[in-house]
Amino acid sequence: MAGGLVSVARRFTDLGVRVISSRLVSGGARAVGLAARSAVGSKGVRASVPIFLSRKEDVCLGERRGAYSQKRFQSTAREAPDFAFAFDIDGVLLHESRPIPGASDVLRFLEEQHVPFILLTNGGGKREEDRVSDLSEKLGVPLTTDNFVQSHTPFRQLVDGPDGLRDKTVLVTGSDYGKCRDIAKSYGFNNIITPSDILAAQPNIFPFRHIPSLHPNPQPLPRLPYTGDTSTALSSSLKVDAMFVFDDPRDWAVDTQIIMDLLLSRSGYIGTYSALNNDSSLPNCGWQQDSQPTLYFSNGDMLWAAHYHLPRFGQGAFQAALAGVWRRYTGGHELRRTVIGKPERETYAFAERVLNAYRHERLREIGGHGANGLMAVYMVGDNPDSDIAGANGFRSETGTEWLSILVRTGVWSDKRQGMGMLEGVKKPTTIVKDVREAVEWACGRHGVEWK
Numbered sequence: 386m387a388g389g390l391v392s393v394a395r396r397f398t399d400l401g402v403r404v405i406s407s408r409l410v411s412g413g414a415r416a417v418g419l420a421a422r423s424a425v426g427s428k429g430v431r432a433s434v435p436i437f438l439s440r441k442e443d444v445c446l447g448e449r450r451g452a453y454s455q456k457r458f459q460s461t462a463r464e465a466p467d468f469a470f471a472f473d474i475d476g477v478l479l480h481e482s483r484p485i486p487g488a489s490d491v492l493r494f495l496e497e498q499h500v501p502f503i504l505l506t507n508g509g510g511k512r513e514e515d516r517v518s519d520l521s522e523k524l525g526v527p528l529t530t531d532n533f534v535q536s537h538t539p540f541r542q543l544v545d546g547p548d549g550l551r552d553k554t555v556l557v558t559g560s561d562y563g564k565c566r567d568i569a570k571s572y573g574f575n576n577i578i579t580p581s582d583i584l585a586a587q588p589n590i591f592p593f594r595h596i597p598s599l600h601p602n603p604q605p606l607p608r609l610p611y612t613g614d615t616s617t618a619l620s621s622s623l624k625v626d627a628m629f630v631f632d633d634p635r636d637w638a639v640d641t642q643i644i645m646d647l648l649l650s651r652s653g654y655i656g657t658y659s660a661l662n663n664d665s666s667l668p669n670c671g672w673q674q675d676s677q678p679t680l681y682f683s684n685g686d687m688l689w690a691a692h693y694h695l696p697r698f699g700q701g702a703f704q705a706a707l708a709g710v711w712r713r714y715t716g717g718h719e720l721r722r723t724v725i726g727k728p729e730r731e732t733y734a735f736a737e738r739v740l741n742a743y744r745h746e747r748l749r750e751i752g753g754h755g756a757n758g759l760m761a762v763y764m765v766g767d768n769p770d771s772d773i774a775g776a777n778g779f780r781s782e783t784g785t786e787w788l789s790i791l792v793r794t795g796v797w798s799d800k801r802q803g804m805g806m807l808e809g810v811k812k813p814t815t816i817v818k819d820v821r822e823a824v825e826w827a828c829g830r831h832g833v834e835w836k
């Protein structure tokens with residue numbers, strides 16, 4: 386495999402993100418203690434109440450609870466809670482943009498009890514600070530970007546480091562090219578282009594009438610695309626170093642053409658065609674062997690619940706379509722790409738680092754003891770395929786146990802899908818009515834009384 390693809394992909398795996406491609410994944414993910422960073426945003430208002438106190442009367446509640454209780458009673462009274470929550474948003478805290486009853490109450494309760502939590506969603510398409518501001522208003526609870534992870538948040542890890550992309554040229558796409566550009570800029574990427582920019586500079590790249598409303602504000606490219614004119618030095622032409630799908634693309638046709646062009650290019654120079662493609666003497670028959678830009682997807686969700694009465698296609702459908710075009714074009718070869726988001730383990734590893742950093746910061750603010758590690762994280766979700774499967778399949782490198790709580794307020798119901806689908810990795814630790822019951826159940830296992 387050529388150096389560029391190897392180095393970028395390996396760097397992402399080093400940062401804790403698994404590469405989906407079967408060949409790339411063989412390198413293994415090596416999570417490192419990367420300090421979680423958050424976008425600039427206003428801190429939520431902190432409740433000034435006494436630090437969490439353990440209750441002695443909750444000692445004898447089963448084997449696992451007994452283990453939690455034993456640790457608790459070895460601790461000092463002012464030691465921090467050793468458990469935390471990760472909440473999905475849609476179907477858990479919100480339903481069609483309206484708060485689910487009890488959602489605001491449980492977040493306030495956890496704040497008061499200094500039990501840390503994060504919001505962990507496969508949603509995206511907005512800057513973290515904008516989404517958090519919107520959520521704070523809808524839920525009536527001050528929230529902060531420090532404990533918020535949406536599907537593309539882990540992309541910020543790729544900005545810095547030995548092979549950082551900060552000053553490289555990255556192509557971004559999604560539901561709104563301008564918003565994708567803004568998000569990427571907020572992460573620290575300095576040279577961002579979109580398919581709109583390429584289309585405006587080289588209209589012949591897509592020889593059909595495109596939809597102008599999807600391309601409202603193209604920006605000048607840093608360099609012009611290669612046109613095939615051999616008198617032009619290739620090194621002075623536009624070169625793309627990585628491609629990011631931030632959320633659900635709208636112009637599949639234009640995006641597919643331009644992403645395919647780059648996957649087939651010589652070293653990411655759009656307008657070129659690699660001489661290594663379809664060379665049977667090379668690994669993978671030469672496909673994606675010429676330092677083409679790595680392709681990243683922020684989540685793999687095929688379907689999502691919208692206002693329509695049947696599920697709608699999401700980013701995963703675009704990914705499947707693109708992979709299908711690639712397979713057809715290459716005679717059956719798999720498209721090598723990196724996918725993050727729930728249920729991918731790397732998103733849970735990233736979420737745990739964010740949670741630990743948030744917990745550490747909260748403890749520092751309130752003067753609590755933080756020597757004890759995080760013993761348990763409760764993932765509260767409505768989707769067995771993503772929330773539950775991801776939590777059940779994740780093995781923390783720090784020994785934190787992840788448990789899964791399935792609520793009945795979202796996409797899953799025993800009437801629609803039945804209990805039969807809750808098998809293997811999709812089987813939750815417990816099923817409850819709603820988020821309030823989830824928090825009550827989990828807190829009770831740690832001797833914290835809901836009221």
Ligand SMILES: [Mg+2]
Nearest residue numbers: 473475476767
């Ligand atoms: Mg959900």
